Amino acid sequence: xxxxxxxxxxxxxxxxxxxxxxxxxxxxxxxxxxxxxxxxxxxxxxxxxxxxxxxxxxxxxxxxxxxxxxxxxxxxxxxxxxxxxxxxxxxxxxxxxxxxxxxxxxxxxxxxxxxxxxxxxxxxxxxxxxxxxxxxxxxxxxxxxxxxxxxxxxxxxxxxxxxxxxxxxxxxxxxxxxxxxxxxxxxxxxxxxxxxxxxxxxxxxxxxxxxxxxxxxxxxxxxxxxxxxxxxxxxxxxxxxxxxxxxxxxxxxxxxxxxxxxxxxxxxxx
Amino acid sequence: xxxxxxxxxxxxxxxxxxxxxxxxxxxxxxxxxxxxxxxxxxxxxxxxxxxxxxxxxxxxxxxxxxxxxxxxxxxxxxxxxxxxxxxxxxxxxxxxxxxxxxxxxxxxxxxxxxxxxxxxxxxxxxxxxxxxxxxxxxxxxxxxxxxxxxxxxxxxxxxxxxxxxxxxxxxxxxxxxxxxxxxxxxxxxxxxxxxxxxxxxxxxxxxxxxxxxxxxxxxxxxxxxxxxxxxxxxxxxxxxxxxxxxxxxxxxxxxxxxxxxxxxxxxxxxxxxxxxxxxxxxxxxxxxxxxxxxxxxxxxxxxxxxxxxxxxx
Numbered sequence: 129x130x131x132x133x134x135x136x137x138x139x140x141x142x143x144x145x146x147x148x149x150x151x152x153x154x155x156x157x158x159x160x161x162x163x164x165x166x167x168x169x170x171x172x173x174x175x176x177x178x179x180x181x182x183x184x185x186x187x188x189x190x191x192x193x194x195x196x197x198x199x200x201x202x203x204x205x206x207x208x209x210x211x212x213x214x215x216x217x218x219x220x221x222x223x224x225x226x227x228x229x230x231x232x233x234x235x236x237x238x239x240x241x242x243x244x245x246x247x248x249x250x251x252x253x254x255x256x257x258x259x260x261x262x263x264x265x266x267x268x269x270x271x272x273x274x275x276x277x278x279x280x281x282x283x284x285x286x287x288x289x290x291x292x293x294x295x296x297x298x299x300x301x302x303x304x305x306x307x308x309x310x311x312x313x314x315x316x317x318x319x320x321x322x323x324x325x326x327x328x329x330x331x332x333x334x335x336x337x338x339x340x341x342x343x344x345x346x347x348x349x350x351x352x353x354x355x356x357x358x359x360x361x362x363x364x365x366x367x368x369x370x371x372x373x374x375x376x377x378x379x380x381x382x383x384x385x386x387x388x389x390x391x392x393x394x395x396x397x398x
Numbered sequence: 399x400x401x402x403x404x405x406x407x408x409x410x411x412x413x414x415x416x417x418x419x420x421x422x423x424x425x426x427x428x429x430x431x432x433x434x435x436x437x438x439x440x441x442x443x444x445x446x447x448x449x450x451x452x453x454x455x456x457x458x459x460x461x462x463x464x465x466x467x468x469x470x471x472x473x474x475x476x477x478x479x480x481x482x483x484x485x486x487x488x489x490x491x492x493x494x495x496x497x498x499x500x501x502x503x504x505x506x507x508x509x510x511x512x513x514x515x516x517x518x519x520x521x522x523x524x525x526x527x528x529x530x531x532x533x534x535x536x537x538x539x540x541x542x543x544x545x546x547x548x549x550x551x552x553x554x555x556x557x558x559x560x561x562x563x564x565x566x567x568x569x570x571x572x573x574x575x576x577x578x579x580x581x582x583x584x585x586x587x588x589x590x591x592x593x594x595x596x597x598x599x600x601x602x603x604x605x606x607x608x609x610x611x612x613x614x615x616x617x618x619x620x621x622x623x624x625x626x627x628x629x630x631x632x633x634x635x636x637x638x639x640x641x642x643x644x645x646x647x648x649x650x651x652x653x654x655x656x657x658x659x660x661x662x663x664x665x666x667x668x669x670x671x672x673x674x675x676x677x678x679x680x681x682x683x684x685x686x687x688x689x690x691x692x693x694x695x696x697x698x699x700x701x702x703x704x705x706x707x708x709x710x711x
Contacts, residue, residue: 305512305513313497315497333515334512
């Protein structure tokens with residue numbers, strides 16, 4: 129396993145880890161709504177505060193959380209820069225050709241950057257604290273209503289969980305094949321882009337073959353166990369709503385209410 | 399090439415909850431010319447160790463380590479310096495030429511047939527050759543080297559060269575993959591579970607192939623295995639790994655006399671060693687080097703000495 133911190137489960141035991149995945153999914157949605165409802169810094173500060181509390185409660189090191197942000201740093205800087213240059217505000221600080229740097233532009237960019245960061249941290253927290261299996265269980269359970277209009281929710285959830293499960297396996301496999309080819313003198317680190325892409329062929333061909341082989345074997349194994357996906361299936365781990373989830377639910381509700389109230393009573397002084 | 403490791407430690411995923419120490423202070427010397435066996439459970443660190451031998455896992459360079467070394471208190475010995483040398487290559491140095499190292503230390507991974515990728519057997523075997531040559535080898539040179547490599551693994555060059563590696567049988571694929579590693583004539587050949595997943599005959603053939611290589615091509619052979627019979631039948635020296643440490647290094651002949659210790663480590667012993675101890679419990683002492691052949695001869699000799707009528711107390 130290499131350094132893939134975005135979206136990888138972080139195995140510690142904590143309050144947040146034990147929450148019902150359905151609630152976590154709903155909380156995430158509510159949180160994203162709150163981020164976008166917040167129209168001033170008080171609202172965003174409240175969101176950020178709640179997030180900090182969640183990170184602490186989840187017992188995930190801050191470094192790990194920041195690493196998730198690292199992946200989108202470029203996007204954040206890029207959008208912020210565009211907004212600083214092109215936002216039409218009234219208080220102009222500097223201007224050159226078509227670019228104006230305005231007070232409003234700066235504030236808006238900071239706002240946007242903060243929103244993006246909160247968004248990424250919050251969604252990566254979900255995958256840090258929830259195993260792929262319980263995540264798909266949660267998704268399946270939340271999508272149950274779609275079964276009524278004949279959408280194969282269970283099959284979709286299965287596809288999703290298999291895909292998630294295979295990510296680390298294929299990463300390991302890639303590593304192994306890369307090592308084997310390195311031992312035969314393959315060089316993945318030098319040369320220009322084209323050369324490097326060509327150097328990946330001896331890795332990609334065996335990787336693809338092994339993915340197909342594994343898919344075949346998995347299919348056979350499922351057939352051998354008479355898996356059809358239909359009928360009433362029982363669950364090994366039943367999702368249950370507990371007092372823990374109630375508290376988290378109340379926090380989420382309070383956050384949204386708070387943000388809405390702040391939107392009304394503390395009108396945008398930024 | 400002599401392989402020397404001293405105080406070698408390795409931690410996977412350091413500084414994370416996944417952190418696992420794979421090697422703890424391993425010291426091991428493999429002399430040139432040996433057919434060396436490394437025994438251990440899954441997770442005992444044997445594969446991690448062999449991956450160090452051609453620089454696939456790298457040590458932090460010695461310079462960095464000296465800087466990072468914690469100040470030791472008065473009267474305390476400084477932590478021992480890690481040493482890892484393969485022939486003249488010092489793997490603790492950052493400047494080591496890893497390409498040259500990998501050329502002289504061939505590495506065959508577990509299930510090597512899964513690394514085949516080229517359209518023809520010839521191209522696949524030639525892959526390493528092209529990578530390691532300083533200048534582009536001529537077609538004749540490639541043909542010659544590939545032919546020699548395929549023949550030493552017991553495959554017919556004319557018949558094989560234009561086939562796709564994916565239409566071969568499992569055993570043939572493995573041979574092609576091994577040929578793809580030895581084509582550069584490495585001095586040391588390291589194989590991780592070379593006989594895994596083969597039937598008994600296939601296993602025997604692979605081991606015979608390794609002995610042929612040992613005689614003709616590679617001075618030193620290192621195999622990683624958990625199959626004790628494989629070790630007792632083939633190796634001149636064996637190291638036992640357990641939980642990242644080297645428990646002992648002995649010729650199999652002596653190693654399997656300590657069958658009880660191995661069993662205590664949760665390791666198996668060869669069938670011959672099991673029979674020897676079963677016979678010993680009945681009062682029949684058989685002295686053998688734990689290869690099937692030697693065992694059979696000794697037992698037969700004992701049997702005949704007792705007039706062929708069953709011996710023992």
